[in-house]
Amino acid sequence: MPISYFKPIAVIDEVGAIGRIGIWHVDVGHTAAMGAPMPRMAGAWGYALEELDPWKVRSLIEERFIVLAGDTDLLERLAIAHRGIVDVSGTVECARTEVTKLQDAFEAHAAGSRTKLTAPDWPEVPDPVEVAASVPMYPSSDERTGQAYPLARGFEKLAIAWEKVEKQRVQRPFLKPLGGDELRPLPLVTR
Template identity: 45%
Template structure:
């Protein structure tokens, strides 16, 4: 497992293959620019190879249900996201920032304690997404898991705001807002 450290990330592609279709959801996990993180959704016929390839090519991919669409369509991707390790990386960074705050605050009494957001595993968020049976059949798990990544990216934005609001937490990562720390499977 590796962690992506790029400042800009193309939206990730969450992919599933329900009911013989290929469902792709794009989720912006880069620094918050004020737009919706759920940035596109497609349910495609498997014969539409050009569109499938275009929507997945050169992106980080979240696979649902063990889909092999990347291999079947011979699509070059930047990596397969390890959902559990990405969640763990976000928690670890939040906890590390809190430890650094505690260490710095030990010598000062006037610091405002960070207000960290709840960090929820994308699969846990996905389990709460309400869908009609028809929508569930058309989108499979791509839509709920995309919602989970949307929420994780929103929590990460709040973590970054807390980090950047305190000069003693800015380094070593620097003053730029970081994208969600995606952990990737090492076999990609």
């Protein structure tokens, strides 16, 4: 089930071989929500496990939706309360399905219109995992944040594409019933 939410998600990875935890935040809402353009990504928090301060880690992760970039039991080990684990492929599928519904609604409306309507230019909805595979990694970033950084970049691209979809949707009055008058955040699917 899709969940609408504006608070930045936390993308985390625990790099066991080198004993580090990497955390990145990604705003999956829309930049206009803050009144001024804000960066989508914040983070690069990297903690050595032997220096781990559970309070700091909790403060960065608690009560957020979580994207796991690798295998970790960090949430259980530190008893971190969260809003759910994001199902990456489910989220991508949900966003793509929504774009298809919007396109179908546009075509149905255009077929009954007396005037020629300008078709939406929907962006491609990227898969964060595929984007992550193409993100250049450097030894220092891999050591600090593991796969959290490339996967966060993937979610950044997905959130940017979704915002483009939403801006086109709210510009067309006949598409507003499919999501309201306001821009919606990326529809997160959790497991």
